Each structure stands twice: as C-alpha cells, then as structure tokens.
Amino acid sequence: MLQFFKYVLATFVGIILFFFLSFAILVGIGSMFSSDEEVVINDKSVLKLDLNQPIQEVGVDNPFSDFGGMFSGNNDVVGLKDILEALKNAQADDKIKGIYLKTDSPEAGWATLEEIRHQLTEFKKSKKFIVTYAESYSEKGYYLASVADKIYLNPVGGIEWNGLSVEYSFFKGTFDKLDVKPLVFRVGEFKSAIEMFTRSDMSEASKKQSSELITAINGNFLKNISASRGIPVPQLQNLADSLGVENPKAALNNKFITNLGYQDELESYLKKELKVEEKKNISYVGVSKYLKGPAKVKEGDFNKRIGVLVAEGEITSGDGGDDNIGSDKFVKELKEIRENDKIKAVVIRINSPGGSALASDIMWREIQLTAKKKPVIASMSDVAASGGYYMAMGCDTIVAQPNTITGSIGIFGLVFNVTDFMNNKLGITFDGVGTSPHADWPTATREMTEFEKSMIQKSVNEGYETFTRKAAQGRRMSVEKLKSLAQGRVWSGVEAKQNGLVDVLGGVDDAVKIAAKAAKLSEGDYRVRYYPEKKKPLDEFFNKMIGDEEEKVTAKNLGELAPYVKMYKKLMNMGGMQARMPFEMVIK
Incomplete structure (x- = not known):
C-alpha cells in the first residue's frame, strides 16, 4: 500500500510540474508575440547600463527572465553589440538625458571593456551626463566608471587598486600522483600552453611574455584613466604599488571618485539634474527594452x-x-x-x-x-x-x-x-595484436x-x-x-x-x-x-x-x-x- 501511495504522489507531482511548465511556455510564447508592441520611452529618461554580468559578443533574450524561481538563472545575456548600439542611439535621442552606469565588477575581457569605454566617451560629446554608483569597484569596473561625470562610492565600500596580475594552475603534481605521463610535442620557445601538464611553475619564457603583456595592458589602462580623471600616470602607479587607495576616503582625496554616498543620494542628485520632483520615480530604461523602442540610428540601403x-x-x-x-x-x-x-x-x-x-x-x-x-x-x-x-x-x-x-x-x-x-x-x-608494428x-x-x-x-x-x-x-x-x-x-x-x-x-x-x-x-x-542571426528566445x-x-x-x-x-x-x-x-x- 505504501508503494502505491508513493506512485500516486509521484504522478500527482509530475502532473503539476507539467501544467506549470506548459503555462510558462504559453506565457513565453505570448510575450514573444506581444514583443512587436511599441515601447514608449518617456521624456527625461535615463539609460540604465548594468554591466555586472557576463558580456558576450551577441546577446540572448529570455522571455521567461521576469518569472524568477526556476528561471532565475536564465536571465538575458547582454551583448556587446547591443550595448554599443544602445549608446549610439541614446547619444542622439532627446528623450535620453543621461546614463546610469552600474559597473561594480563586470565579467568581460579588457578589449570588450575598451569598446564600451570608447563608446561612453563618444556619448559624452552629446553633453549628456554619465553617473555611476557602486558599493565597491573592481579595477575592471573602475576602468569604465572613470569616464563618468559623477562617481559615487558607498562610504564603507572600496576600490580595488593594486595592479594587474595573472595566475596559472599547474597539474604536474596531480599527474605524478596519478601515474599519468603527458607527452608533449611543440615548436616555439613561448608555446607554454603545455607547461601546465609538465611543470609546477612558469618557465622563464612564459614569465617574460606574461609580464610584458600585462605591463602593456596596464600602460593603456593607466593612460586612459589618467586622461579621464586628470591624475598623472606615475601617481596612479605609485598608488597601486603602495596600496594608497585603501579606503573610500583615500579614493575621494586622490580624485578617483567625486562623491562618497549611498544610492539614494545619487538618485536625489539625478532628480535635481532631471528636474524631477523628489517624490516621483526616475524613468530608467534598460538596454534590451530601449532597443525595442522607436529611437534608431538611421540605417542605409538594405541592398548594401x-x-x-x-x-x-x-x-x-x-x-x-x-x-x-x-x-x-x-x-x-x-x-x-x-x-x-x-x-x-x-x-x-x-x-x-x-x-x-x-x-x-x-x-x-x-x-x-x-x-x-x-x-x-x-x-x-x-x-x-x-x-x-x-x-x-x-x-x-x-x-x-x-x-x-x-x-x-x-x-x-x-x-x-x-x-x-x-x-x-x-x-x-x-595487450593486443596488429598487422604492423605501429598499427x-x-x-x-x-x-x-x-x-x-x-x-x-x-x-x-x-x-x-x-x-x-x-x-x-x-x-x-x-x-x-x-x-x-x-x-x-x-x-x-x-x-x-x-x-x-x-x-x-x-x-x-x-x-x-x-x-x-x-x-x-x-x-x-x-x-x-x-x-x-540571433537565436529565437524560446x-x-x-x-x-x-x-x-x-x-x-x-x-x-x-x-x-x-x-x-x-x-x-x-x-x-x-x-x-x-x-x-x-x-x-x-x-x-
């Protein structure tokens, strides 16, 4: 009898899950059909650019992302293409008065950040504002934040400012313990992709190329931040070497940020800039929604x-x-x-x-x-x-x-x-046999x-x-x-x-x-x-x-x-x- 009730309960749960999933699919399909509805962008809108997530070359829309729960891990994936397109459109859009940049710790490579940062500096030519707030900034996050007109940092937050580094894992000890012998065949002094299997540390050649690479990237990083913040490169390097930006107050004193404050204080500042009453909400619009709106950079000939x-x-x-x-x-x-x-x-x-x-x-x-x-x-x-x-x-x-x-x-x-x-x-x-010595x-x-x-x-x-x-x-x-x-x-x-x-x-x-x-x-x-072409959301x-x-x-x-x-x-x-x-x- 107990076994019978177990089967009944399992069947009942399965039916509930089936109907729930079917309902979710129907809602998702409905949302896709309704996606052609015109998106209205209000006057005095602010483009909200949330970069605290993985950034791919091309984004992915998920019609179920608003449901949460079992769908919470399937949020939209932001695409570099979409970010750049939104910034170009917003630059010429009279309804967009500025950008609220969220860039605590973006998950992107340095070249991707360079693309976004360049487009943000282009956006500033429109004389519209860029503001940013974070509880703490990673070095990647601060690289983007440094272009903003107003940089808010939580009074008990911080900025990572200690230089760039790379660290590698080596598995020779693991293979030794497992009695696995990697056989490596290579050409090139610097072809160190295989060192993780054959060494327990970096070769001199690998250290040389890695050091020179991150030094070059760090040089570009410091040069651009220096231009944005008006802080000399030697001073930026010295602060990294000495861990001189150890707390929010030091960040403010060294002109890394413009304001110590909380998010509500940033929003109060924005409302004054937008001339919006304190009791009213700011009209934020995200990248995905904004690109569905009417403002588009004029496209050329379809046949070219x-x-x-x-x-x-x-x-x-x-x-x-x-x-x-x-x-x-x-x-x-x-x-x-x-x-x-x-x-x-x-x-x-x-x-x-x-x-x-x-x-x-x-x-x-x-x-x-x-x-x-x-x-x-x-x-x-x-x-x-x-x-x-x-x-x-x-x-x-x-x-x-x-x-x-x-x-x-x-x-x-x-x-x-x-x-x-x-x-x-x-x-x-x-053991085995073959028709030739090397079969x-x-x-x-x-x-x-x-x-x-x-x-x-x-x-x-x-x-x-x-x-x-x-x-x-x-x-x-x-x-x-x-x-x-x-x-x-x-x-x-x-x-x-x-x-x-x-x-x-x-x-x-x-x-x-x-x-x-x-x-x-x-x-x-x-x-x-x-x-x-972009995949279908479903x-x-x-x-x-x-x-x-x-x-x-x-x-x-x-x-x-x-x-x-x-x-x-x-x-x-x-x-x-x-x-x-x-x-x-x-x-x-």
Whole structure:
C-alpha cells in the first residue's frame, strides 16, 4: 500500500510540474508575440547600463527572465553589440538625458571593456551626463566608471587598486600522483600552453611574455584613466604599488571618485539634474527594452550591407556548439555570406584563444576564398590568439584593441600515457595484436617508441611551418621575420601593431568603416548585419536551461571535483595538433 501511495504522489507531482511548465511556455510564447508592441520611452529618461554580468559578443533574450524561481538563472545575456548600439542611439535621442552606469565588477575581457569605454566617451560629446554608483569597484569596473561625470562610492565600500596580475594552475603534481605521463610535442620557445601538464611553475619564457603583456595592458589602462580623471600616470602607479587607495576616503582625496554616498543620494542628485520632483520615480530604461523602442540610428540601403560574422570560443572541428567555433558551421555561414551579393564586405569578429589546428586551417581557407570576392576585415576582441590569429591572418586588414591578446603563432601536440595509471591505480592492463608494428599508433596505453614520438614531432614541425608561412604571406613579410615574432609568443594589441602582426588599433566599428571604404560604400549608405542571426528566445531558453541543469547536476554529484572534470573534458578536446594560446589567461 505504501508503494502505491508513493506512485500516486509521484504522478500527482509530475502532473503539476507539467501544467506549470506548459503555462510558462504559453506565457513565453505570448510575450514573444506581444514583443512587436511599441515601447514608449518617456521624456527625461535615463539609460540604465548594468554591466555586472557576463558580456558576450551577441546577446540572448529570455522571455521567461521576469518569472524568477526556476528561471532565475536564465536571465538575458547582454551583448556587446547591443550595448554599443544602445549608446549610439541614446547619444542622439532627446528623450535620453543621461546614463546610469552600474559597473561594480563586470565579467568581460579588457578589449570588450575598451569598446564600451570608447563608446561612453563618444556619448559624452552629446553633453549628456554619465553617473555611476557602486558599493565597491573592481579595477575592471573602475576602468569604465572613470569616464563618468559623477562617481559615487558607498562610504564603507572600496576600490580595488593594486595592479594587474595573472595566475596559472599547474597539474604536474596531480599527474605524478596519478601515474599519468603527458607527452608533449611543440615548436616555439613561448608555446607554454603545455607547461601546465609538465611543470609546477612558469618557465622563464612564459614569465617574460606574461609580464610584458600585462605591463602593456596596464600602460593603456593607466593612460586612459589618467586622461579621464586628470591624475598623472606615475601617481596612479605609485598608488597601486603602495596600496594608497585603501579606503573610500583615500579614493575621494586622490580624485578617483567625486562623491562618497549611498544610492539614494545619487538618485536625489539625478532628480535635481532631471528636474524631477523628489517624490516621483526616475524613468530608467534598460538596454534590451530601449532597443525595442522607436529611437534608431538611421540605417542605409538594405541592398548594401556589411556582414559581421562572429567567431567566439574555442576552435573545434564539425558544427561545434553555442560556446565554441565549429569549422563546418563557420564555413557554411561564410559561404552564404560570400554568395550573397547584397553583402558588399565582411568583418570577421574574432574572440578566440584557438584550438584545433586543422579546423583553423579549414576556416582560413574559406576566408581566403571570400577575400578574393569581397573585402574581408578582421576585428579582434578580447583574445584572437593562435588559431584565432590563424583566422585573422587570412583577412585583408587586421584591427585590434590596444589590450587585445593576440599572436601565439605556434603548434603543439599532446598525448597522455595512462598505462601506469590504469595498471597501478585500477589494476587494468592492455595487450593486443596488429598487422604492423605501429598499427595502434598514436596510443595512450603503452610507451611509444622514439621513432613514433619523432613522427608526431615531425607533424608538429610541419604544422608550424605551414602556420608561419601562411602568416608571413598574409602579413606580407619574410618568413624569417615572422618566425622571430612567432614561437608561440603572445602580444598585446599595441605590441602587435608595433611589430606588424596588426594593422590598425580600434574596435568593431573601426573595422566596419574600413570594410565599407574597401567596398567603396559611403558613410550612411549601408547597413550592418551580424551573423549568425540571433537565436529565437524560446530555443535559447531551453538550451540554456538544459545546459545549466547539466552543470548543476555535475557540481552536485562531484562537489570539489567538478572543476577537474571540466578540465578533463577540455583535455579530451585537445586531440590532434593544437593552435592554442598559452594557458587560460585571465588578467585581473
């Protein structure tokens, strides 16, 4: 009888969940149908730019985000494209009187921040205000906040001001304990992507390139803040070295902020600026809603388009997924763009640390074919390194931000010998037969011979020669000079511009203008279209919900081991030769 009641209860709960989900879907579908309703922007509105979230190249709308509960983890994903478009529209929109910037700790790379910061400075030319408030500012958050006219900081908050750093994880000790032997095949002194498996610390070459890279990015960071706040660069550096901005009062005394105060005090200031009565609410409008409103930057001729093809994530063969670049999918998309006569020029927007060398070469070929028919410009985002640079070097012109991470021209191969692990830890052994001495090569279940290892190294060497030869051809420089810049070394955008790996410093808008000029299109006479086209909200919602649930289940079942399983999955994607940048470089 008890078992019977258990089944009845389970069925009842299942029915309730089914009806709830069905209702939510119907509401979501209804909200999509009603999305065509005109959005009214009130007079004296303030554009609320909340950047305290992950920022992708292209955003995703979720029709269920307002429901909370089981949908709370599926909020809209803000897109850089949308942010820039909203700022341009707001600059010319009389109903938008200013911007309220929320930028405590944005989750974005330095080049993405550079794009946003540049557009904020352009917005200020309209003589409209930018204000910001935070309980505390990270260095990334303050980089954006520093352009504001009024910078409010909570009186008991703080600013992170201690310089930039990078930190890497090393797994040699883990592999030693597991009796796993990584076999590494590489070309290039600086190709340090594999050091995490073979060392317990950074090599001198890796330290050199990492130090020079963050020094270059820090120089651009300080220079721009100095220009905005009127604080000399040496003083900014000294304050970081001495931890001189240790509390809100020190931040105020050193002119990092304009006001110590709470959010209600900022809102009182805004109401005075807007001439709104204290008892009334400020008319805030978010990016997503604002872009659905009537204010639009005038678009040009529909038959004259600049296509911006976004390539974001690691590079892999096949179709790939939402968070990586599949070579088959990329080739199909680019071929359609190439054959569309209404698209007069192409911008390849790259945000990738690289990945499969084979997939990178396949995409390079498709870019070359497209460049024979119409102008193709590369626009580098946060990172366009190794395989990401492989794509860019096939373009007519390469545009990068000063703090883009690029270069890393090199190849490596990685094979794990798990014989001792399987035998000593699990008691599993291997044996077999073949029709030739190397029928099972390459293998992870026996020690490879020196001859077999030399054959893998030979393939890596050949891959490196192909990479450098094509890069030299694309950069119109000698192979010898190109190789002096290669060896797997990463560069900042500034350094890459100086050594000839990049043509122009700027953002995606600069790349679009260069593409338009190459296609002989006049300003205002063309439209910009992003590809692949934005996903339908309902499709994206279910994809994300399934992905989030899988991640939650993994984290719940594995606990502290979950990050290592994630790393294992990444290792499994490193089959074959890799054109991948050193480490996962997070500058903070």
